[in-house]
Amino acid sequence: MLARIYGYESVEELIANLTDIQNQLYVQPDRRTEFIQLLQNQDLVRGFESEVYRRDGNKIWILENARAIRGANGELLGYEGTVEDITERKQSEAALHRRDSLLQGVAEATHYLLTNPNCEQAIAQSLKALGTAAQVDRVYIFENHPHPQTGEVAMSTRFEWTHPETSPILYESHWQNLPYTNSGLSRWYQTLASGQSIAGIVRSFPQAEQKLLIQDRVLSILLAPIWVEEEFWGYIGLDDCHSEREWSKNEESILMAIAASIGAVLQRRWTEDMIRYQAFHDLLTGLPNRILFGDRLLQALTQSKLHQGMIAVMFLDLDRFKTINDTLGHAIGDQLLQNAAQRLISCLRESDMVARWGGDEFTLLLPQISCAEDAAQIARRILEVMQPAFSLEGHELHITSSIGIALSPQDGLDAQSLLKNADAALYRAKDQGRNNYQFYTVAISSEVSEQLILSNSLHHALERQEFVIYYQPQIDIRTGQITQMEALLRWHHPDLGIISPRKFISLAEENGLIIPIGEWVLQAACTQCRIWQAMNLPPVRVAVNLSVRQFQQPQLVERIMQVLQTTGLNPALLELEITETAAMQNIDLSIDTLHELRAKGVRISMDDFGTGYSSLSHLKKFPLDTLKIDSSFVQDLTDNSDDVAIITAIVALGKGLKLAVVAEGVETESQMKCLRSLHCQEMQGYWLSPPLAVQTATRFLQTHLQAAL
Template identity: 55%
Template sequence: MLGNEREKIRHLLVIQDLEGRRTVPLRETTYSLGRHPANTIVLASRSVSMQHAILLRVTVPETDQYGFQIIDGNYKGKGSTNGLFVNGNKCYSHNLRHGDVIAFGSNKAQAKYYAISNISEQVFSESFDVEDLSGFFSEQASPANPFQTLAIDPSFEAASESALARLASFPELIPNPIIEMDFEGTVTYLNPAAALKFPKLREVGTQHPILTGLLSGVNNVEKSSFVREVEVGTEVFEQSVLYLPQSDLIRTFIIRDITEQKQVTAELRQRDRLLQAVAEAANYLLGEMNFETGIDLALAVLGEAAQADRAYLFQNHLHPVTKELAVSLRFEWTRSFVTSTHQHWQNLPYQTSGLARWYTVLSSGNAISELTQKFPIAEQEFLIRDGIQSLLLVPLRLENEFWGYLGLADCTFERHWSRHEESTLLTMAASIISTQQRQQVEEKIRYQALHDVLTGLPNRLLFNELLSKTLPNATRKGESLAVIFLDLDRFKVINDTLGHTLGDQLLQNVAQRLKDSLRGGDTIARWGGDEFTILLPRVNDIQEVTQVAQRMLQALEDAFHLQGHELYVTASLGIALLDQNSPDAETLIQHADTALYYAKDKGRNNYQYYSVSLSAKNPELLTLEKSLRYALERDEFTVYYQPRVNIATGEITGMEALLRWQHPEMGLVAPSVFIPLAEESGLIIPIGEWVLRTACSQNKTWQDAGLQPMTIAVNLSLKQFRQPKLVEIIAEVLAQTGLEAHFLELEITETTAIEDLDFTRTVLENLQQMGIHISIDDFGTGHSSLSRLQLLPLHNLKIDKSFIQDLTRDVKVAHIIKAIVGLGQSLGLKLTAEGVENEEELEFLKSINCEDVQGFLFYRPLSAQKATEILESKQPTL
């Protein structure tokens, strides 16, 4: 103190910031300093925190004097951003002395502290600049020492720390609990708010959650203050702790009750966890090819995320015995300490098992979310048996039907399920149903891809797959197997005469009869059209195969009664056995097909086994194939012409060009022998063009000779017809030969026509625009129908000679021919019957109004010279 006289000490703070310099007399017990306008002392600088520091008045023990202590940070114990510096040294708290310079983060905001005596209240109250006080005191104070400073006793700092515990902010009136505790763990002070909130705090002491860990906590942190969260029962508080080692004091106050905030945060975290689980589960459901594996993984992710003890999937179904609606547990995930209850939840009828309420609630689209103790007694029995204390169920709906339900259960404690958990379960249910729907669609698509839509039998793809899987087993076991190729005889005639609807019904009935005639384990597939393939996987004796083949032929002997029709159908079968000549799937099918055509050549309605001799080419055929390559350039080909005759008038209405090969050594080679070789080698294209040019040139020669104009018909093979520049080639031939387009008729087979109907239509329309006539040759031998061929621009339909040959031997064939002629005429087509050889055939054709015929009854194929002579003889005499 100043001498022996008690003198009043005045405290000043001179502020220097961006707004200039100002002097603040310090009269209050507490000041807050910072950039925010709500502070007691506002500092104008961006480097200053919103609340940068606290200025506390502290009493000097055993005196009536006091000083000030400055503390870094705000009332909650949060430090400033840029720090507090006193006389250039960074500090967290400091007892101010006269002349101390305080920097708030930077030099742009500073303050200087003064403790001055011998200043009157009047002067102290006036607005003045502390730097001008020297002049004032030169007149009123001791000239020797006009600026008397406060001499602070060493005990002042300790006293000031003790005084700090009273935060000169009226703790008795603050609504927040404030507690003080010494370093011995004794509670030294409770404000009224603390006593009211924690009535047993003094009794419990450091065992109380508010004080637990404080003594150890203050020794493990660097700062003199920190903030922590404290749980008291179900409540959570944010607690600010300030400790002063010099004064043996820990002061804490409750900033706020954050129970609701913590609950919201926990719910948000749980929601995020559940959403992540849904996304992960969806990946499993989408990524796993196996539906069951995907469900197991999804339930595990869901159960873990929801922190449940069980996750279920139940599915509704008809009870296997009573046929009433029941439910069964299909998938279940449990924690390691929980016992599976899968066997308890199988085939439970809703009505008789006590679960009728579940069906009512869930089928209406609502969830079930309850503690076990609140369930009806009958339902509690199920849940208590499994140790379930709370249950959450949501419905699964598939195509608007109540398909089942998804559930979570807790066996650890009674749990109230949150809205996030219910929402997550519903989302998961939607993902599972979506996966189930996708699986059903995929199964349907796979079934359709592997089965024939009409008959329901496996198709070619599945048959090949089964055959490829069966072969290794047969080889490993030392067994054989058989592949049978079956083709219905003249089935297309039924389609053409009676329509595809009846034909499809007949195919379905045929397929069923054939299936019924097989052994258990045998497979029949629809190969296409009226062709079937049969796999006999276990063959120890060839007699077994023969018996199956005979049963299939016998199965077709009885009539089929469909739509008032009595229909008969036979079949031809080709059989190949697994052996050294047919060692793989491709060869087996190829050889069975070869044997099939051999069976047809044998008169149909029989079966034939494949043998090497059926497919081996003889040396003569190999020599012929080589010679064919030079036949065109050696002028070995010639064209013959067979007249087409009008039945009513007997006049020749056209000629058909027929290719012949005069081999220099073998003589005349039949077209049925060398034409397939030409097709196979590709030579048919240049050979066919030569025939076209030769025929057109001959027809033009006849016209130039004054003979009656007529059309010349030329056959186009499949490869000829498919060549890209066919139309241009034909136009060029017509231009070179001078023949008008309407005197040319091009013939294609049914097979050629329907291989690619859109392509065929485009080519034929182009040819029709040129004026060329189009004819379908050998009708009845392919797999088309008039209903399909009517889409093409056709002019003539030629009935295959195989029908004419059977005309007088089979009354059914006569009905077929009559139907073909009638249907063809209704479509505006001109009908020509091929292979007519006797008067009886001619009379029948005349009776059904068939216009034209070709055959040995009138003319055999003629050389150009002979044909010319015939045409000249038919010329009318003048």
Template identity: 45%
Template sequence: MNNEIIRVLLVEDNPADARFIKEHFKDIREMRETPFLISDANSVSSAVEHVTNRHFDVILLDLSLPDSQGLETLHRMHTHAPGMPLIVLTGLDDDELALSAMRHGAQDYLIKGKFDIQLLSRAIRYTIERKRSEAEIKKLAYFDFLTGLPNRVLFTDRLKQAIIMAQRDTRNVALLFLDLDNFKKVNDSIGHAYGDRLLKITADRIQNCLRSADTVARIGGDEFVVILPFLSGTEDVPKVAEKILHSLKNPVTFEEHEIYTSVSIGISMFPGDGSTVDDLLKNADIAMYQAKEGGRNNYQFFSQDMNVQAVTRQLIESSMRQAISRNEFYLVYQPQYNLRDRVITGFEALLRWRHPQKGNIYPQQFISIAEETGLIMPIGEWVLRTACTQARKWHDAGHSSLRIAVNISARQFKQDSFATLVQTILAESGLPPQFLELELTESTIMEHADKNVQVLQKLKNLGVTLAIDDFGTGYSSLSYLKHFPIDRLKIDSSFVRDINTNGDDAAIAEAIIFMAHSLKLDVVAEGVEQEDQLTFLDSRNCDMLQGYLMSHPLSVTEVGTLLTHVPQTTG
């Protein structure tokens, strides 16, 4: 600071006091290297003109002026010069007023006629440094350290102010809740440093889509919110959302990495969708999840129907947390048949939920929620243990060649201890490992493929069978299969459904069977419901079938009856 010019605004209406202070500044200039540049004003109105036209490093402010008295003087200067440090000038009998002024934002005070040049110079330097420190503290308290955007605290305050002004002027406010799609994959694949850089670029791109009156804030890891105030309606909101979507679709290049990003946006409107910060944020969040479920990279306005869905979702999540301990989950078993001789080779274990009030809740209603919340971990373990235990009972009853197939979620598979869990459950149940088949989706094994080869090999070393479920719906390439220790493919039912009427589906199914056999893999066709589908698959040498044509999923009792009437494989 020694070589910087310090610009001082002296606001003092008493000529004698003003002259006394200016003389001190003159003496300081003669003694010090640091020059002070003094401007003076004799009223608040005059001072406001000065601060409107230029910046000052510090203001020396007499609180008793012709056009303002006491703390009102301080408030008026703060309003027009909110970032400038203030030193209050008081008389001998004004100590209480001076202390009150400091409580209301002044950085220091000086008693007129009772300070020398050292005290004046020190007070000014201290005030400037204190103001800088306060600014840094405020930045840490109100701004996101990574992107420099307002954080949740400042966002909340600005949305409150926008709501107040909208109520006063009968206007609208839009709140956009943005969540980056698949951001976790960026962190997991190329590292958190690149993820942080992506967040900074994202923040800049969003900011460039907005007006100066709008606010964008970062309120979570990859979550941003945008406030659009002073709206007369909703017609401009989709334009802003589309602009943001378009901006964020452009790829980001980091050295050798090219990253394609997108964002899901939920929108709530004041006053229609809520009158408080919490309501608007909750409803925009709900709409954002609808955008995610709608395929990502889109925006959705909140509707009351979404709120009903969100409440239902919350009730399902809450009930699901207690379902295991209350024995509400159960398994049904769908037979798999060898197509050549029509014998049962095994069963696929399928999860069901019998809710005490709502009755049967089917997997499509709760599995995705279980995945997102992590509840799939205890549920998945229960399924695996129950299925293995039941398969062992069938073996003990004389059906010793039956295989049990269990679906494994991506979240389960990513668990470092998953192979150990499988080994433990096999040991506890007594089921020979070759009769357990673990079904995984294409996308699960292809994400971090190099690492997953090692996990799959650990499972193969246990002696279990590995299958790819819903094949053809993910990466749809057989070229990678030779790198994985896979035993079996399951053709997704979406291809089987129209296999006799859709030439593309028929060609895909035929290609999967041919290429799988060339790699010495078995093929199971799922969702077989009609005789002509069976005929087609038989003519293409598909190995196994599963579907309503042969059998619906069965209870344990029904399986027992079936096994007494239908032949099973003998090995």
């Protein structure tokens, strides 16, 4: 058996050929010295691992267990023991290490691509991160383009990272303006253009491909297509120049995901001027948007403080615009906004600014006024220019406007205060009959704010049983099966009616009430899920969100298990949702807590995935079952190639880590179809079902069961 491990037919053949064990057998001869030294010192050696040569020159890994044989005087005469071939185990360990390293590199590369606004720098950083993590000799990007002489499709290197010991190819002439067809690379174009990757050992490639690659000592290659605006733009490639590497499916999948992200970045570079314009302007009216307005307002405040000047901020909206929009249609409404914007511009001085805040609301900045009357004059001018009818497609539309004005320094020294106070003055103008302007006054601020009411009422809401839970289904589009019901908290205020958690959760976090509220939600949701099981409804999981403070509680696991025990709910039917923010508060504690929950059978999902970066680099450490793509990426999915690229990357990462991927906030059929085309099959959102009260949710599940039967 020992002889066969080393590639010999018999022990005699082994002894005859292996005359110098240390230098003939061991890849690192010093390992033999270490082995003998251990026997000298401790008589017994266990689990001694070494890399050795077989007779044919191939390398294998062995594990040796040995006991020393000593003479009468204690001298080492020899040893006896066993040798085990552990090559497969070592290869598996190496593969796992390579996978983990690659995922880390992908996280780092994705971070650069998503956060660095400098396209060239972001790509260079990502290629370095990817190349280092993948342990390759080159990473490069080729762009397709018409050949300068013939016009046929050719390729040229655009970006490259190389290992310090490897020669770069970026400026090699044979990789510039290289036609696919005339260079024998038609197979590459056809495969990559069809959306597939190319992977393999070069000596198995067609002769023309070998001839080209061997110039740069490439032994193994992996290529993935890059798509920009649904066109095959080029490809990203990995070269191994030191071994005939077999590429794993995981490596292919990850490279495809990176290629998708790079495609989005390239699109960003080409359209950066348009993107910058869109980021700071309203596309309908051409006016600055609230972002640019906010920036200009900050500048104006800084200047006014330096020179002890006065500025004015106005909030304006078009009276009864919604009626026109609803009766005559959005096309007429859009034209009205465009024409109104032009009239507003005509009223302003060169130093002034008007922006579209949203809907039919506009904001105006008057950075150089000497008194309140200056602002009043402009407000009156605006009211006057709005008086004449707007002639739009045969309609004579008479429309007025209401204006609220706040002054600095008297009404606020910061942007937020000025905007809030101008908005309050606007609503006072509307209350005064519209078609007028109002200055902010102290009387407006004396009114009790809704936030204060909520804050005071929140302390008694739990004991008064004012909280209710709605349940929103999560559905697998492929099967139509309900995979789980997410518990969503609502507050039934006796005076204000149903209140969304967006209005009170932050208050509960601040005053610590989120802990008892969160425990109540967990108890109620588990109880309801157990009731559904008792009704013989489908075994659907219930998902419960854990807040940041709740997740940080030291007795969290014990409390959750206590709830499961008292309700009798199977832990497998509970999924806890945490956000990236919660997970990253204390990484080590988060990992320990999540592992403990998983060990108890509870499922874990990461909510709002993609809104943070840090957790990407720790993703493989978290024992997750599900990634939930944040609705912000879904909202503009059908119109935003960046969102498509991000979701593609997240789906690929989830697949590589064997995690379910769920898209949140699906509100339209087109979003659903787009997500399905990106292989994201589990979804949640108003297009599928809004959050449902308990009774409605129960009927929903019953209907689903009947349909399934």
